[in-house]
Amino acid sequence: MIAHEFNIPAERLPALLCAMPKAELHMHIEGSLEPELIFALAQRNGVALPYADVEALRRAYAFTNLQSFLDIYYAGASVLLKEQDFYDMAWAYLERAAADNVVRTEMFFDPQTHTARGVDIQVVIEGLHRACVDAEAKLGVSAALILCFLRHLSEEEAFETLEQALPYATKFIGVGLDSSEVGHPPEKFAKVFARCRELGLHLVAHAGEEGPPAYVWSALDVLKVERVDHGVQSAKDPVLMARLAKDRIPLTVCPLSNLKLCVFPDLKQHNLKTLLDAGLVATVNSDDPAYFGGYMNENFLQTFAATGLTAQHAWQLAANSFEGSFIDDAAKARYIDRLNETFARFAG
């Protein structure tokens, strides 16, 4: 996709970042559970929480690394029991996404977090999928689901989850790999990803969030993923950077997540600009917006303010999000037209 030349006055850039159509490719739906909804669902379902109130829960959101976040994230998800709970969670996110001009979203969900508590996978998938169908009809947001395997569990358990999910295979478009990265390299899941590939599912995996470039290499070469989630540690390996650029492998970067989990000490030092300027198909995403302090537009606004990215970078990030999405080429072209129309409206 060729970037057009746009002359955007600097003072219009924040409004343009908010207005431009964009795709979100890295968002864990359980990470969109706001504290208010956690407490409302706890009350509705009679689930006891180890926090006195919403403020006490929010105060616990002071993370030092990925694991310190995951412990609280899994505790928050414990209030989800019924199909309507999954619907309500997804609907709340989809309304926020629509407000941020997200026109396409590919949402991760973690079935093992729920089946381990005795919730049937059908309840999880049907509730989330119904919200996706309604989002298209009522919000004009195209929404799809990606089932993630928890990498701290075994490959055998991933296979069991895949078996349970297959009756609902028309309701998700692919599989991913998330949870504790270091010590759980992609190759641990080689066989289950090979099976998912045979089944025609799209493949993605978290790699290079905290883990080394070697994990990004094995996500590509062993799992054969089409996108890498996070991938920011790739910048440490010039040969890997060249490979990602050559093969146009999208990286779903999550700046506020990286800040809150101390992957970078501050946003000014985030390497998004390095990745873009090296020609990588980098995108901006919210990861776990209820926990990391912002949905899509907040990620764009804060990252641009901190790192001095330009309107040209904004266009590239939005175009990359459509290129990296799992929609057909005609839909990509329509979204790029809408992107260009928005830029033309903001041009000086």
Ligand code: HPA
């Ligand atoms: O950022 C993340 N990394 C790994 N696993 C996750 N599960 C939710 N968010 C994340």
Ligand SMILES: [Zn+2]
């Ligand atoms: Zn993630």
